[in-house]
Amino acid sequence: MFPVTALSAPLSPADTPLLPCLNPATVTGLDMEDFLYLAAGASFRTVELSIQQVIAYGPAKTAALLTELGLSVAAASGIVPAGPVLPAPLLITTDAYVATLADLPERLAAFQTIGCRVATVLLNPRTGGDSHAAIATAVGRLRVLADAAADHGVRLAVEAVGVRAGLDACLEGPHEVASTLPRLAELLEQVGRDDVGVCVDSFHWAATGADPAHLTELAPLPIGHVQVADIPARLPPSRWTDAMRLFPSEGAMDWAPFVQALEAAGYRGPLSVELFNPELRLLPEDEIAKRAYTAARTVAGIL
Template sequence: MSRGVGAAAPFRPCLNPATLSGVDLPDFLTLAAAGGFTAVELSIQQAQAMGAGRVRDLLSEHGLTVAAASGILPAGPVLPAPLLVDTAAYDEHLMSLPARLKTFAALGCPVATSVLNPYSSLGQSEALALARTRIAHLADTAAEYGVCLAVEAVSVREGLPSELNGPHPVAATLPAVAELLHDSGSRNAAVLVDSFHWAVAGADPGHITALGTGGVAHVQIADVPHVGAAHGWTDRLRLFPGDGALNWSAFANALHQVGYHGPASVELFNPVLRALPEGEIAARSHQAATGCWIPQEAGR
């Protein structure tokens, strides 16, 4: 299988904190830098708790920049809430939104990531209308701080956490989320493309190329298993990029066609891989984010 586009690391390797679950922010930054990364994703709540000045100092010390951060809608001290969080929580989050966006800006973080619920307790038309309204408001508010909203399509069907599940479908593919962003009317929202979800939805390069120039705000990467039906894959099956069956050449070429040349952030939820020594996880993640694009000789 072809696994590259003929050049090493066409995207900047980046590390998502979920890959090193349970590690505090200073240790995460130390491990990321030791593993070879120069870009990271963060939880904005963790950055707020430590203070933007202290985080900036640590980033500078380790030669790191922040490519993106979750938590524009927070869920506790670390995790993000999805776009269709209940109304009371959403209204509460709006009250503290300016403070979070100030932290984004203070860290030079250009992208706020958010997850769209693929399923909901709301009927589809009601859920889509609510999502459009929230995307427009969050994106337009973020624009005032120089931050772009990146909305992720979640395509896995099995093993979803309760906050992303429900009896009614909402939008679970790149085309569906892109249409939703277009209908929101905001010029400051684009799609977060996740290679695992893209593969679960069929690994169609056209789903990416149809996003058009500027349609991709951020990219997260993980590989897929060699066995099993795509519709049955769960996030717990994510592999280091290059260790599975994903066609990295097709994925990279599609991103290049829409002009995306930014970070590619390794995001793993696989409990077996997360159990490895933390330094090994970081080093293997960087090696994978660099090497998955490079064609390999037959038999190696």
């Protein structure tokens, strides 16, 4: 176990604007219980989780541990699951998608039990097939997921993948689906629901031009969740990979336009540090968590 100090009651995203949050990918390799102790010990009061891990550990048991540690869950992945931890992208095969619907009520019940109100959804940026058909499929699936999630008080936050290098084959293809926030907004307008919003990732936003208007012009679509990581210096965005993510405020990104655009767009929720950098993952877990917390507070302090 990791030491925990100065526990307090959980804070909701509305209690504190731009609250530091920790994504488990940043310290991959820990089981969920150790991850939660680590996050609490580093002063985080909100985290992201994998809903598959919640189910494996036990939703009621997870909820009790969250209460004990003074943590809340800002968002969880895996409403469309891939294995025991990772989420699947929305545009998996029809057979795989239909199979996920069988266990969807169990996953949504777990969201409800742990008090998590946001389910993140990873959208394929490109497809090997017809883009119009892929967009229509995405719209239909999001409506189905949103209908089911609404019964459990859960809303969707859909993420556009902006990086172009180093992606899994399932995210690649010659035809665009939605790799930018404006393209994602067009797709979500077709969904036509106010409980389906956007998961903004600063790294993907920067990879597609770092335009503040891409954030401020999302309205009336809500920003449901925000993930943050810094960018490498002296390397064109076309060559960035997720493995190059850095702690926020420790890279080359100008954070002021990003944070100010979030505020202008009405977002006051958590900033979740999400890194996939294999070199940073070699650091001691407690150092990773403490640096992530400090980095998120530094970015939030720009306002």
